[in-house]
Amino acid sequence: MNDQVLKVVKIGGKLIENEESLSVFLKDFSSLQGPKILVHGGGNLATEIASKLGFETKMVDGRRITDKNSMQVITMVYAGLINKQIVAKLQVLDINAIGLCGADGKSIISKKRPVKEIDFGFVGDVVSINTSFINSLLNQGITPIFSAISYDNEGQLLNTNGDSVAAYIATAMAKICETELLYCFEKKGVLADATNNDSVIEILDQKKYQELLENKVISDGMLPKLHNCFQALNNGVSQVSLGDAGLLKKSAIHTKIIK
Amino acid sequence: MNDQVLKVVKIGGKLIENEESLSVFLKDFSSLQGPKILVHGGGNLATEIASKLGFETKMVDGRRITDKNSMQVITMVYAGLINKQIVAKLQVLDINAIGLCGADGKSIISKKRPVKEIDFGFVGDVVSINTSFINSLLNQGITPIFSAISYDNEGQLLNTNGDSVAAYIATAMAKICETELLYCFEKKGVLADATNNDSVIEILDQKKYQELLENKVISDGMLPKLHNCFQALNNGVSQVSLGDAGLLKKSAIHTKIIK
Numbered sequence: 206m207n208d209q210v211l212k213v214v215k216i217g218g219k220l221i222e223n224e225e226s227l228s229v230f231l232k233d234f235s236s237l238q239g240p241k242i243l244v245h246g247g248g249n250l251a252t253e254i255a256s257k258l259g260f261e262t263k264m265v266d267g268r269r270i271t272d273k274n275s276m277q278v279i280t281m282v283y284a285g286l287i288n289k290q291i292v293a294k295l296q297v298l299d300i301n302a303i304g305l306c307g308a309d310g311k312s313i314i315s316k317k318r319p320v321k322e323i324d325f326g327f328v329g330d331v332v333s334i335n336t337s338f339i340n341s342l343l344n345q346g347i348t349p350i351f352s353a354i355s356y357d358n359e360g361q362l363l364n365t366n367g368d369s370v371a372a373y374i375a376t377a378m379a380k381i382c383e384t385e386l387l388y389c390f391e392k393k394g395v396l397a398d399a400t401n402n403d404s405v406i407e408i409l410d411q412k413k414y415q416e417l418l419e420n421k422v423i424s425d426g427m428l429p430k431l432h433n434c435f436q437a438l439n440n441g442v443s444q445v446s447l448g449d450a451g452l453l454k455k456s457a458i459h460t461k462i463i464k
Numbered sequence: 465m466n467d468q469v470l471k472v473v474k475i476g477g478k479l480i481e482n483e484e485s486l487s488v489f490l491k492d493f494s495s496l497q498g499p500k501i502l503v504h505g506g507g508n509l510a511t512e513i514a515s516k517l518g519f520e521t522k523m524v525d526g527r528r529i530t531d532k533n534s535m536q537v538i539t540m541v542y543a544g545l546i547n548k549q550i551v552a553k554l555q556v557l558d559i560n561a562i563g564l565c566g567a568d569g570k571s572i573i574s575k576k577r578p579v580k581e582i583d584f585g586f587v588g589d590v591v592s593i594n595t596s597f598i599n600s601l602l603n604q605g606i607t608p609i610f611s612a613i614s615y616d617n618e619g620q621l622l623n624t625n626g627d628s629v630a631a632y633i634a635t636a637m638a639k640i641c642e643t644e645l646l647y648c649f650e651k652k653g654v655l656a657d658a659t660n661n662d663s664v665i666e667i668l669d670q671k672k673y674q675e676l677l678e679n680k681v682i683s684d685g686m687l688p689k690l691h692n693c694f695q696a697l698n699n700g701v702s703q704v705s706l707g708d709a710g711l712l713k714k715s716a717i718h719t720k721i722i723k
Contacts, residue, residue: 254517254540257518258513258517259516277545280548280549281541281544281545282540282544283544284543284544284547284548285539285540285542285543285544285545285547285548286539288543288544289539289543289544289565289567289568289613289621290539290621292567292568293567293615293619293620293621294619296567296570296615296617297618297619301570302567302568303562303564303568303569304543304564304565304568305562306551308548308552308555308561308563309548309551309561309562310560310561310562310606311555311560341604345600347569354548356552359556360552360553360555360556362549362552
């Protein structure tokens, strides 16, 4: 595998929620040549199911708190429903997928976020990736599909930001082989004007990023995503890009992150 | 691996439902020497969660129908919640577990049960097991944890009887290495008197089984389980036994099936 470029792809929540956009995405993902890894969360489905089960989604300062019930719902929805449906759909497309969370093969180890002003509950920040396990799967022609759930090495599953999981996996794998990181979401890329999907910034370097930050062009959700992009690029990942499913075919307009 | 005895263990629903009995079971499972595989369903948890989500569990002639909603709940509960919690707990016990359903690595292929008098919905009967995939995991020191969900090779997950899944896996693996099949459930074994947990039949052969059938000693739930036991024994599995978690230590009273 080491002479091929590994592609680590993150699929955003809104693409998963819509059956048609998910199908288009998975078809494009399946036609990517060479070794690949998919990382997904679950969008709003977990919140919807939690609400139907009578569990209130707690927010503090606009940020979600993962209590015990939320963690159980996230485990059901991300690692169960969404993960296994993606695996089943990819098998039809001749991708030998297996669906994993961070506890499987101790693949994604995290640390529970320490309680400071806010107790986020069962939320983990990634500390290490089991690259030898992931590499052995890839060498067998297997495509790992990771739900964004990590493991604290002490028996507890932890809810973890999917963008960060993808960046950590890509960065760790880059030590073994050339690795690209691709963030697919509902927009065509990083937008100069958030209300105009045609205002894609096609090349984004650190300097331009600082300008956008200062001018408050980057919206809340995009901030940690771009932070992950630059982190990955500065730590050995050879190419980082963002866009809609068209990104996988490289033909569509998208944002390319450069140093 | 081929010189060690593989143990295929099925854990029954009632042992899973109770946190304490599950912990005891997993501790005993983790101390089993050599390669091992665990198969589980989900007991009544799927029914409870379906009910909370407002999905009615449909029964025809006392048998459960798996409609689209039920299949989604089963995927969430079996392949998500229960499977990943078991994996996390086993990792603490130094078992390098990975949680799978039949679509992962196309490990358990089934055929949707044909509609005759009753349409059972998304229910599958096992047709083949991907033994080379399972064997390669075992050879890497990985312990596969299977939820009783199979895959129809056409993109659909199917609800499948956990006892049958365990028997099929054991029978298929018996072609590669010596294999034992162990059914762990809430009783000490096959009982001569269903109301008396001390009336364990310690040795059960085909002749005795026929006698019990004729005298209607075998209750409904036990019938397919025992059918699976004899099928496995007649198709290469070297040892088949039933009992509570104590069975894993071989010290406790249990039922041994012989030809």
